[in-house]
Amino acid sequence: MMIESSNLAPRLGIFARVLAALFGGYALAYCFTAFLSVYLPLIRADRVVYASLGCFAVWTAAAIYAFGARSATRAWLVIGGLALLLGLAAFLPAELGARP
Amino acid sequence: MSLRQSMAGLHTWGGLLPIWLLFVVIFTGTLACFDKELERWMRPGLQTPGQMQMNADDVRQWLKNNVSEELHAYWMHPPTTREPYWQLGWEEHDSGERGRKLFAPVTGEALPDTLGGNFFFSLHYQLHAGTFGMYVVGLAGMFMLVALVSGVIIHRRIFKDFFTLRPNANGQRAWLDGHNLFGVIGLPFHLVMAYTGVAIFVASYMPAGVQVAYQGNPLKFFHEVAGGYHREELEQPGGTPIALERLLADARAQWDGGEVGWISVHHPDDASAVVDIRRRDPSRIGSPQDTLSYDAATGELLNVQQAGTAYRAYIWMAGLHMGQFGGSLVRWLYVALGLAGCGMLIGGLQVWLRKREARGGAGIALVRSLNVAVLGGLPVACLGLLWANRLLPAEWAMRQTLEGWSFSLLWLAIAGWALARRGRAGYRPLAWLAAVLALGLPLLNLLLVPQGHLLASIGRGDWALASVDLTLLTIGLLCLLWVRPRTQREARTRLAEVTP
Known part of the structure; x- marks a missing residue:
């Protein structure tokens, strides 16, 4: 079935937002958890549990933003960019996160 | 597109996609509030009152005598x-x-095996599909959180609409009021249940913290957090x-x-x-x-064991979800709010349907068929499971398996019937079936379980057991009330409702 070209752009946009909400949102939640698990000034067990329990709120917020953003590109830039920054900060210092 | 419009789209489609799965999760979760009472109901051997003679060492002895594997x-x-x-x-x-x-x-x-009340609990959190099912339910929980948040955003006048119910308004408006009413009454509960629900399996769903802080070794993490011994x-x-x-x-x-x-x-x-x-x-x-x-x-x-604050906080959240505290007061409250959750889903589906029935659209027949298959099929299949439990001889080694098949086949049959009728089946035949099944069970008990039927359980003040039979009677009567032959005047009013 042919999709009319006038319909194609908005459909691709929605598809990109769905992906941003599902995968981008999970990636952001993952990197957020990793980031807080490394940098919170708490003992290790509390750092990890606090960060992990908060991750679902981050994923929810990301999913809402993926559809609320002005454009799909913007949604991906913000969600993907934040995830990348938090992820780099969390995974680059290899020793820091393992402190007790 | 304004924020409210895009949120409406997200709420509509992101809510529709998992809604039947969410109905299964919320409905069986509601039943699981009374899983232990159902367990007792499904095992007549437990219904005779008496003093426990057995101790822990007797149980260990049984294991030694009956299981030879290491x-x-x-x-x-x-x-x-x-x-x-x-x-x-x-x-x-x-x-x-x-x-x-x-x-x-x-x-x-040792009592004869049965699926027991535990069946509903497992269906609630992993759909009897092991780890895979646990992830599917977790994802459905995330969809629920997103639907709740987007629902609040599109709700223009959350306080005023709460006091608005127009049962005589046209169908779509009335169902929307109902969807809002149940959604707003239950909102704090639904948010807390969805959040604590996904949080229970946080260690599986979100391994990031273990990855960076415990070199990806979950056992080390569990040990340090829970303070257990190994x-x-x-x-x-x-x-x-x-x-x-x-x-x-x-x-x-x-x-x-x-x-x-x-x-x-x-x-x-x-x-x-x-x-x-x-x-x-x-x-x-x-x-x-x-x-x-x-x-x-x-x-x-x-x-x-000395669990740290983090673990205590986690246990508290999990405990809040499981509702094993606060006695029957909390359990009935959870049941009421769980039913409000089911009402919210049903109302939402009806709004979706009414809106599109008026102007036509794709997928109407599919949504309507799935509604009958799931909203009608699951409760009837649960009643069917209780019938199978009562009718299959307890000494059959295959009883557990056959109970499972009875549940699954009955549900599949209803789903097949609903799909074959392309959604024109309606709920009335199922309500009849539910009424017969629900009213039949307490009667069947009178014949089959001398210690467990309603007269016996009320007689000895065993309200936990009696409440199962009483609830079944109530469900049966409500179904009858719904399918009762309507007078001409009522029928006219109903006709007026659907044809504005």
């Missing part, structure tokens, strides 16, 4: 008011296979085990008379065997995590 671990739970029986579970060392038995209070005999296997035969009852007496003394909950024995045949005794305290939302670990042979106290 065990990785076994665990047992003493009788309580809600669960007046010994529970025993075990895992075989080589195959990893698990077994479960319950023991009658008076005779100490002893590596020595691969040497163990000594003569000490009597469990001695350890239980010691544990009660350590807790100043506190109650004993789960007792678990790890690698019982090895020299490293450990007995863990966990405290039970139903007066707490999250039960206290101060397990005592003993050497299984010498009875030496090896470790007193």
